[in-house]
Amino acid sequence: KNEVEQSPQNLTAQEGEFITINCSYSVGISALHWLQQHPGGGIVSLFMLSSGKKKHGRLIATINIQEKHSSLHITASHPRDSAVYICAVRPVSYRGGSEKLVFGKGTKLTVNP
Amino acid sequence: DSGVTQTPKHLITATGQRVTLRCSPRSGDLSVYWYQQSLDQGLQFLIQYYNGEERAKGNILERFSAQQFPDLHSELNLSSLELGDSALYFCASSVDPFFSELFFGSGTQLSVL
Numbered sequence: 001k002n003e004v005e006q007s008p009q010n011l012t013a014q015e016g017e018f019i020t021i022n023c024s025y026s027v028g029i030s031a032l033h034w035l036q037q038h039p040g041g042g043i044v045s046l047f048m049l050s051s052g053k054k055k056h057g058r059l060i061a062t063i064n065i066q067e068k069h070s071s072l073h074i075t076a077s078h079p080r081d082s083a084v085y086i087c088a089v090r091p092v093s094y095r096g097g098s099e100k101l102v103f104g105k106g107t108k109l110t111v112n113p
Numbered sequence: 114d115s116g117v118t119q120t121p122k123h124l125i126t127a128t129g130q131r132v133t134l135r136c137s138p139r140s141g142d143l144s145v146y147w148y149q150q151s152l153d154q155g156l157q158f159l160i161q162y163y164n165g166e167e168r169a170k171g172n173i174l175e176r177f178s179a180q181q182f183p184d185l186h187s188e189l190n191l192s193s194l195e196l197g198d199s200a201l202y203f204c205a206s207s208v209d210p211f212f213s214e215l216f217f218g219s220g221t222q223l224s225v226l
Contacts, residue, residue: 033215041201043217044115086156100169101146101215103156 003027006087006104013111019074021107023087026068033101034061034072035086043086046072077111084108116140119204119218127226131192134221138185138206142216144168145187146207147179150220151200162187163210194225 005024013019023032034046047054047061049070054061058077063070074081087104116139126132138145147159149172158171162181173179176194181187191198201220207213 030211035217041222042219043203043205045215045217048214088156100158100161100171101148101156102158105155 002105003091003102004087004089004104006085006107008107009105010108011110013077013109015078015111015113017077017111019077019081019109019111021072021085021087021109023070023072023104024068025070025087025089025102027089027102028092029065029068029089030092031090032063032070033088033090034070035088037084037086037106039083046085074109077109079111079113082109082111115216115218117142117204117206117216117218119202119221121221122219123222123224125224125226126194128194128196130194130225131190132194132223134189134191134202134204134223136187136189136204136206136218138187138204139216142206142208143185144207144210144213145181145185146205146215147173147187147189148203148205149200150203151197156203159189161210168210191223196225199223199225 007022031050036044049063058075060073084106086106088101118137143164146161150156159173161169179189203220204218205215
Protein backbone atom coordinates (compact mmCIF):
# COMPACT_ATOMS: atom_id res chain seq x y z
CA LYS A 1 0.00 0.00 0.00
CA ASN A 2 1.33 3.42 -0.94
CA GLU A 3 1.96 5.84 1.88
CA VAL A 4 0.02 8.48 -0.07
CA GLU A 5 -3.21 7.65 -1.85
CA GLN A 6 -5.08 10.06 -4.08
CA SER A 7 -8.60 9.83 -5.42
CA PRO A 8 -9.89 9.92 -7.99
CA GLN A 9 -7.13 8.99 -10.43
CA ASN A 10 -8.94 10.71 -13.27
CA LEU A 11 -11.60 13.39 -13.15
CA THR A 12 -13.53 15.01 -15.97
CA ALA A 13 -15.67 18.05 -15.25
CA GLN A 14 -17.61 20.70 -17.08
CA GLU A 15 -16.51 24.30 -16.88
CA GLY A 16 -17.95 25.94 -13.78
CA GLU A 17 -18.21 22.78 -11.69
CA PHE A 18 -16.90 22.51 -8.13
CA ILE A 19 -14.09 19.98 -7.94
CA THR A 20 -12.67 18.01 -5.04
CA ILE A 21 -9.51 15.91 -5.07
CA ASN A 22 -8.69 13.81 -2.04
CA CYS A 23 -5.42 12.71 -0.48
CA SER A 24 -5.00 10.20 2.33
CA TYR A 25 -1.71 9.28 3.94
CA SER A 26 -0.62 6.67 6.44
CA VAL A 27 2.39 8.24 8.19
CA GLY A 28 2.93 11.10 10.59
CA ILE A 29 3.80 14.22 8.66
CA SER A 30 5.23 17.65 9.23
CA ALA A 31 3.65 19.16 6.12
CA LEU A 32 1.62 18.34 3.05
CA HIS A 33 2.05 19.89 -0.38
CA TRP A 34 -0.35 20.20 -3.27
CA LEU A 35 1.38 20.46 -6.63
CA GLN A 36 0.07 21.15 -10.12
CA GLN A 37 1.69 19.70 -13.22
CA HIS A 38 0.56 20.93 -16.62
CA PRO A 39 1.00 19.03 -19.88
CA GLY A 40 4.56 19.84 -20.88
CA GLY A 41 5.76 18.85 -17.45
CA GLY A 42 6.39 21.92 -15.30
CA ILE A 43 5.47 21.60 -11.62
CA VAL A 44 4.03 24.42 -9.57
CA SER A 45 3.60 24.30 -5.82
CA LEU A 46 0.04 25.35 -4.99
CA PHE A 47 -0.08 24.96 -1.23
CA MET A 48 1.94 23.80 1.72
CA LEU A 49 -0.18 22.89 4.75
CA SER A 50 0.52 21.70 8.24
CA SER A 51 -2.94 22.39 9.65
CA GLY A 52 -6.30 23.93 8.85
CA LYS A 53 -7.14 25.50 5.56
CA LYS A 54 -5.57 27.74 2.93
CA LYS A 55 -7.18 29.63 0.07
CA HIS A 56 -5.66 31.13 -3.05
CA GLY A 57 -8.04 32.49 -5.64
CA ARG A 58 -10.38 29.67 -6.67
CA LEU A 59 -8.29 27.03 -4.95
CA ILE A 60 -8.86 25.86 -1.38
CA ALA A 61 -6.82 23.23 0.45
CA THR A 62 -7.76 21.66 3.75
CA ILE A 63 -6.03 19.18 5.99
CA ASN A 64 -7.21 17.04 8.92
CA ILE A 65 -4.13 15.83 10.74
CA GLN A 66 -6.06 13.46 13.03
CA GLU A 67 -7.73 11.73 10.09
CA LYS A 68 -4.59 11.91 7.91
CA HIS A 69 -6.56 13.41 5.07
CA SER A 70 -6.37 16.46 2.84
CA SER A 71 -8.61 17.83 0.11
CA LEU A 72 -8.01 20.23 -2.73
CA HIS A 73 -11.07 22.10 -3.96
CA ILE A 74 -11.41 24.12 -7.13
CA THR A 75 -14.41 26.43 -7.36
CA ALA A 76 -15.83 27.56 -10.70
CA SER A 77 -13.48 25.27 -12.62
CA HIS A 78 -12.07 26.40 -15.95
CA PRO A 79 -10.40 24.55 -18.84
CA ARG A 80 -7.07 26.11 -17.85
CA ASP A 81 -7.31 24.15 -14.58
CA SER A 82 -6.77 20.97 -16.61
CA ALA A 83 -3.61 19.44 -15.20
CA VAL A 84 -2.35 16.67 -12.96
CA TYR A 85 -2.67 17.50 -9.26
CA ILE A 86 -0.20 15.77 -6.98
CA CYS A 87 -0.32 15.43 -3.23
CA ALA A 88 3.02 15.05 -1.44
CA VAL A 89 3.77 14.60 2.25
CA ARG A 90 6.82 15.24 4.39
CA PRO A 91 7.06 12.29 6.81
CA VAL A 92 8.20 13.22 10.29
CA SER A 93 11.77 12.18 10.94
CA TYR A 94 13.75 11.90 14.12
CA ARG A 95 14.92 15.46 13.54
CA GLY A 96 11.36 16.70 13.98
CA GLY A 97 10.94 17.67 10.40
CA SER A 98 11.78 15.89 7.23
CA GLU A 99 13.74 16.55 4.12
CA LYS A 100 11.93 13.95 2.05
CA LEU A 101 8.74 14.19 0.08
CA VAL A 102 6.60 11.15 -0.62
CA PHE A 103 4.31 11.65 -3.58
CA GLY A 104 0.88 10.40 -4.52
CA LYS A 105 0.32 9.10 -8.05
CA GLY A 106 -1.58 12.24 -9.03
CA THR A 107 -5.10 13.05 -10.17
CA LYS A 108 -5.55 13.96 -13.81
CA LEU A 109 -8.18 16.67 -14.13
CA THR A 110 -9.78 17.58 -17.43
CA VAL A 111 -12.19 20.51 -17.49
CA ASN A 112 -14.25 20.74 -20.66
CA PRO A 113 -15.65 24.03 -21.94
CA ASP B 114 8.68 31.60 -13.56
CA SER B 115 9.76 29.82 -10.37
CA GLY B 116 13.27 31.26 -10.39
CA VAL B 117 14.79 27.78 -10.49
CA THR B 118 16.79 27.13 -13.66
CA GLN B 119 17.49 23.68 -15.02
CA THR B 120 19.67 22.86 -17.99
CA PRO B 121 19.48 21.26 -20.42
CA LYS B 122 15.74 20.96 -21.08
CA HIS B 123 16.20 17.85 -23.18
CA LEU B 124 18.99 15.31 -23.34
CA ILE B 125 19.24 12.33 -25.64
CA THR B 126 22.04 9.87 -25.09
CA ALA B 127 22.94 6.21 -25.42
CA THR B 128 23.15 3.40 -22.92
CA GLY B 129 26.40 3.30 -20.99
CA GLN B 130 27.00 7.02 -21.27
CA ARG B 131 27.32 9.61 -18.53
CA VAL B 132 25.42 12.91 -18.34
CA THR B 133 25.31 15.89 -16.01
CA LEU B 134 22.16 17.82 -15.20
CA ARG B 135 22.46 21.30 -13.77
CA CYS B 136 20.25 23.27 -11.42
CA SER B 137 20.47 26.86 -10.23
CA PRO B 138 18.20 27.50 -7.24
CA ARG B 139 16.17 30.62 -6.59
CA SER B 140 18.21 33.51 -5.31
CA GLY B 141 18.53 33.11 -1.54
CA ASP B 142 17.48 29.46 -1.42
CA LEU B 143 20.03 27.25 0.31
CA SER B 144 18.36 23.88 -0.17
CA VAL B 145 18.27 21.96 -3.44
CA TYR B 146 16.29 18.78 -4.06
CA TRP B 147 16.42 16.36 -6.99
CA TYR B 148 13.45 14.28 -8.09
CA GLN B 149 12.91 11.70 -10.79
CA GLN B 150 9.58 11.31 -12.56
CA SER B 151 8.99 8.20 -14.63
CA LEU B 152 5.79 6.84 -16.10
CA ASP B 153 5.76 3.71 -13.94
CA GLN B 154 7.14 5.08 -10.65
CA GLY B 155 5.74 8.60 -10.62
CA LEU B 156 7.71 11.24 -8.74
CA GLN B 157 10.46 10.02 -6.45
CA PHE B 158 12.83 11.91 -4.20
CA LEU B 159 16.48 11.33 -5.06
CA ILE B 160 18.66 13.54 -2.91
CA GLN B 161 18.80 16.86 -1.06
CA TYR B 162 21.60 19.31 -0.40
CA TYR B 163 21.59 22.17 2.04
CA ASN B 164 24.24 24.88 1.87
CA GLY B 165 26.71 22.57 0.17
CA GLU B 166 26.18 19.51 2.36
CA GLU B 167 24.20 16.38 1.58
CA ARG B 168 21.14 16.46 3.80
CA ALA B 169 18.99 13.49 2.85
CA LYS B 170 19.01 10.61 0.42
CA GLY B 171 16.07 8.89 -1.17
CA ASN B 172 15.86 6.28 -3.88
CA ILE B 173 19.07 7.30 -5.60
CA LEU B 174 21.01 4.63 -7.47
CA GLU B 175 24.73 4.17 -6.83
CA ARG B 176 25.34 5.09 -10.48
CA PHE B 177 23.92 8.53 -9.70
CA SER B 178 25.66 11.22 -7.69
CA ALA B 179 25.12 14.86 -6.95
CA GLN B 180 26.82 17.83 -5.42
CA GLN B 181 26.10 21.40 -4.47
CA PHE B 182 28.76 23.97 -5.18
CA PRO B 183 29.75 27.08 -3.14
CA ASP B 184 27.61 29.27 -5.40
CA LEU B 185 24.71 26.93 -4.44
CA HIS B 186 24.08 25.53 -7.90
CA SER B 187 23.80 21.77 -8.01
CA GLU B 188 24.66 19.06 -10.49
CA LEU B 189 23.21 15.58 -10.79
CA ASN B 190 25.54 13.11 -12.47
CA LEU B 191 24.08 9.98 -14.03
CA SER B 192 26.51 7.34 -15.24
CA SER B 193 26.41 3.94 -16.94
CA LEU B 194 23.01 4.94 -18.21
CA GLU B 195 20.35 2.33 -18.81
CA LEU B 196 17.11 2.49 -20.79
CA GLY B 197 15.20 2.61 -17.52
CA ASP B 198 16.87 5.86 -16.52
CA SER B 199 14.82 7.66 -19.14
CA ALA B 200 12.69 10.07 -17.14
CA LEU B 201 11.99 13.67 -16.30
CA TYR B 202 14.41 14.96 -13.69
CA PHE B 203 13.28 17.89 -11.57
CA CYS B 204 15.22 20.15 -9.31
CA ALA B 205 13.51 22.18 -6.61
CA SER B 206 14.77 24.69 -4.09
CA SER B 207 13.66 26.13 -0.78
CA VAL B 208 15.00 28.59 1.74
CA ASP B 209 15.62 25.95 4.39
CA PRO B 210 15.14 22.19 4.70
CA PHE B 211 12.06 22.25 6.90
CA PHE B 212 8.51 23.45 6.51
CA SER B 213 9.38 25.53 3.48
CA GLU B 214 7.65 26.24 0.23
CA LEU B 215 9.22 24.39 -2.70
CA PHE B 216 9.96 25.97 -6.06
CA PHE B 217 10.44 23.62 -8.99
CA GLY B 218 12.49 23.98 -12.12
CA SER B 219 10.98 23.06 -15.48
CA GLY B 220 12.81 19.75 -15.57
CA THR B 221 15.27 17.93 -17.80
CA GLN B 222 13.79 15.25 -20.04
CA LEU B 223 16.37 12.49 -20.35
CA SER B 224 15.99 9.92 -23.11
CA VAL B 225 18.38 6.98 -23.09
CA LEU B 226 18.37 5.12 -26.40
